[in-house]
Amino acid sequence: MPTAEQIAGPRDAASGRARGSYAKSDATRGAILDAALEVFAQGGYRAGSLREVASRVGLSEPAILHHFRSKSRLLAAVLERRDDHASQFIDEVPEDGIDAMHGLVALARYNASEPGVVELYCTLSAEATAPSHPAHDYFVRRYQMLRHAMFVSFSNLEARGLLRPGVTPDLAARSTLAMMDGLQVQWLLDRSTLDMAEDLRAHLRRLTTIEI
């Protein structure tokens, strides 16, 4: 899985922390990242301000920039942290195709319980379609990775004869990724009338013959 470090340059290789910081300040860094996720989640990266982040965490703007050298590096750290946390859903799926399908539905259900994360990725991925966006390369790599992981899963199902006629692993991967993204946009605009996990499950049932 590609880390978010490439967005804003290298950091301390061993700890993943900025050089010179110790365990004591990790709590502060964590609080800043929590606040930054909220701020970037509603309105995206450009609309979110360091002032808003500082206000929520009860610090000054220079204090934020002391822990994360710039706004773009703060965004990189937020994404990196989410990657670590979400890897339990993503990294373990490719082994067995059937487990992978259940993992995708579980991911959709988990996402529905964390609106902030959905807002973050939904807003940022659209904002980052602009090549000049600091997270553009990150999202290009992320989509390549996700599409490849799904391709492997659907290939596993294809080898076991569990794909419906006319469904190829490549098409299944693209369409499933598109379905998850599109459902998120609709869900964010009207969270009452849409069950992301249930609609994703129905989609996967039309691609495969397994019981989901």
Add this chain to the structure above:
Amino acid sequence: MPTAEQIAGPRDAASGRARGSYAKSDATRGAILDAALEVFAQGGYRAGSLREVASRVGLSEPAILHHFRSKSRLLAAVLERRDDHASQFIDEVPEDGIDAMHGLVALARYNASEPGVVELYCTLSAEATAPSHPAHDYFVRRYQMLRHAMFVSFSNLEARGLLRPGVTPDLAARSTLAMMDGLQVQWLLDRSTLDMAEDLRAHLRRLTTIEI
């Protein structure tokens, strides 16, 4: 179809133009709207500046604000103009379900030929999931309208026995809208490896039994 006027308040009811302007300045207004679409398309509404719009059209910022009283009203005018232009694809679909399906594929193919429009709606719809966004209500209404139009089309197919077993008009409408949106995000991030119209066609073939 809901107009974009509600974003920034009422305008002259008869002409759709700002009060007091005449045919002569319509060319200028059109040029401004063309430039504004480009600017808002890459990066969204908040990241786009009036200065950039003015620069592209060869006018000063106050000249822009003379024709459109504020930045949010400029955005409303851009969306209103696209609504007018895209209505040929949307407004005429509900009559016959089969024609509607072909219309959706044609719309996807048309969108692929106008990257700027895809960027505009893709970026804005994600940005506008924030309730405070000036175009939030517009996009909520837009999705309700699109979902309803598709529901009518799929209901027509259902009545003629053209939906596959287990597919309801409601689910088909939600999933098709999600598919179109999700494909656009992937396409914007990597335009070479994805054919939006072809993937949408495959999706519709798994929902219905008609030849598309």
Add this chain to the structure above:
DNA sequence: GTCTATAAATTGATAGAC
């Protein structure tokens, strides 16, 4: 590690001349 103070740039919008 956190602060105040401030720089330097950009923003949307207004006033008023022509």
Add this chain to the structure above:
DNA sequence: GTCTATCAATTTATAGAC
């Protein structure tokens, strides 16, 4: 209808005291 000049607000980031 378009301009110059300007305002007031906001932004990221830095300098330096504590």
